Amino acid sequence: MSGYERPLRLAMVGGGKDAFIGAVHRHAAALDGRYQLVAGALSSTPERSRASGEALGLAPERSYGSWQDLLAGEKAREDGAEVISIVTPNHLHFPVALAAVQAGFHVICDKPLVHTLAQAQELEQAVQQSGTVFAVTYNYSGYPLIRQAREMVRGGVLGEVRKVIAEYHQGWLATGSEGKQADWRTDPSRSGPAGALGDIGTHAEQLVSFVTGLELSAVAAELTHFVPGRALDDDASMLLRFAGGAKGLLTVSQIEIGRENDLRLSVFGSRGSLSWCQENPNVLIYDQLAAPRQLLTRGGPGLGAAAQQATRLPAGHPEAFIEAFANIYTGVADDIAARQRGEQLEALYPTVQDGVQGVKFMERVLESAADDGRWTAF
Numbered sequence: 001m002s003g004y005e006r007p008l009r010l011a012m013v014g015g016g017k018d019a020f021i022g023a024v025h026r027h028a029a030a031l032d033g034r035y036q037l038v039a040g041a042l043s044s045t046p047e048r049s050r051a052s053g054e055a056l057g058l059a060p061e062r063s064y065g066s067w068q069d070l071l072a073g074e075k076a077r078e079d080g081a082e083v084i085s086i087v088t089p090n091h092l093h094f095p096v097a098l099a100a101v102q103a104g105f106h107v108i109c110d111k112p113l114v115h116t117l118a119q120a121q122e123l124e125q126a127v128q129q130s131g132t133v134f135a136v137t138y139n140y141s142g143y144p145l146i147r148q149a150r151e152m153v154r155g156g157v158l159g160e161v162r163k164v165i166a167e168y169h170q171g172w173l174a175t176g177s178e179g180k181q182a183d184w185r186t187d188p189s190r191s192g193p194a195g196a197l198g199d200i201g202t203h204a205e206q207l208v209s210f211v212t213g214l215e216l217s218a219v220a221a222e223l224t225h226f227v228p229g230r231a232l233d234d235d236a237s238m239l240l241r242f243a244g245g246a247k248g249l250l251t252v253s254q255i256e257i258g259r260e261n262d263l264r265l266s267v268f269g270s271r272g273s274l275s276w277c278q279e280n281p282n283v284l285i286y287d288q289l290a291a292p293r294q295l296l297t298r299g300g301p302g303l304g305a306a307a308q309q310a311t312r313l314p315a316g317h318p319e320a321f322i323e324a325f326a327n328i329y330t331g332v333a334d335d336i337a338a339r340q341r342g343e344q345l346e347a348l349y350p351t352v353q354d355g356v357q358g359v360k361f362m363e364r365v366l367e368s369a370a371d372d373g374r375w376t377a378f
């Protein structure tokens with residue numbers, strides 16, 4: 001983590017009382033002392049927003065009733081927020097992110113970026129024009145051993161990549177009566193055109209791309225909703241073709257009873273393979289032809305610079321979800337600091353382009369599935 005002068009002033013849209021990921025973003029932002037939460041429009045009504053702001057100790061005049069008021073109010077202050085985190089349901093990502101970028105704020109937005117590829121491209125253009133930093137919290141790419149896997153695969157340690165398998169298994173949407181967080185996720189007007197595909201499939205796709213650097217060339221997909229009456233997919237299986245001939249399999253589900261947050265990635269090359277699992281994230285399995293299996297451990301021997309930089313504790317003291325999330329936040333802070341010094345940094349955090357790629361992936365999969373699994377060019 002490079003040197004910095006003072007914490008960045010952070011404002012949050014969404015993430016009120018009882019929300020899930022907003023609190024994780026706040027922990028992640030706080031972990032390395034790189035941000036200070038100064039303002040929020042935290043909920044869907046002015047009353048709930050202000051109550052949530054008060055609970056977090058925000059100054060009353062900076063606990064706004066709406067995101068529009070927040071952007072205007074913080075823009076007008078000399079000590080206004082510099083970075084806006086967007087942690088609302090998906091349908092608000094586009095209007096809030098676009099307005100924030102156009103107003104000159106740096107943005108950290110949760111996934112999936114927006115509902116449509118047209119929106120994603122408009123947002124990407126706005127980011128290019130404003131020259132601001134824009135990150136998408138594909139947080140699984142923040143795990144040290146995922147960064148290790150990336151370094152090994154891209155460094156050719158596995159030889160030529162032949163096959164990639166990404167799996168994301170959950171069971172919490174198996175019944176259709178799961179409550180508030182399920183309600184918006186299964187409502188196309190708020191979730192967007194994809195269900196499990198957008199919610200967790202985009203994470204899996206980004207992980208494949210982050211680790212391997214392979215470019216998707218075509219996809220053949222089947223989407224299903226097992227819960228009767230559900231408007232969006234709760235299960236999806238995809239075959240992938242990559243430029244250069246590698247093949248992939250990506251499967252995601254939210255109706256697999258008993259599965260919690262079981263995200264797995266396996267990469268098979270001509271000389272070896274790597275396997276990683278989010279529920280045991282401090283171990284990376286490395287297999288080579290005709291050699292004993294190696295278990296690479298976070299903080300342990302034999303790791304490269306990328307993994308070491310993303311690690312805070314010695315080996316054996318588990319690090320996990322919040323620390324990985326914090327690596328995204330800290331990467332963004334490093335990039336903002338570098339730009340302020342007039343320097344360029346290789347961004348290891350997912351950018352707006354990764355967000356666009358995720359939305360494109362969603363659209364191509366939907367197209368393929370709507371045509372009975374036809375191979376659809378990327």
Ligand SMILES: NC(=O)c1ccc[n+]([C@@H]2O[C@H](COP(=O)([O-])OP(=O)(O)OC[C@H]3O[C@@H](n4cnc5c(N)ncnc54)[C@H](O)[C@@H]3O)[C@@H](O)[C@H]2O)c1
Pocket residue numbers: 013014015016017018019020021022041042043044045066067087088089090092110111112137138139180181184199
């Ligand atoms: N990166 C990850 O691992 C991860 C995990 C979970 C969720 N997410 C993403 O984060 C986002 C939020 O998901 P969640 O599970 O926390 O949802 P949630 O329902 O728990 O929380 C959403 C919050 O947004 C607030 N909100 C709604 N409308 C608002 C408005 N107009 N203005 C301000 N706030 C408003 C709600 O009051 C609530 O506080 C989604 O885009 C989701 O896909 C990402």
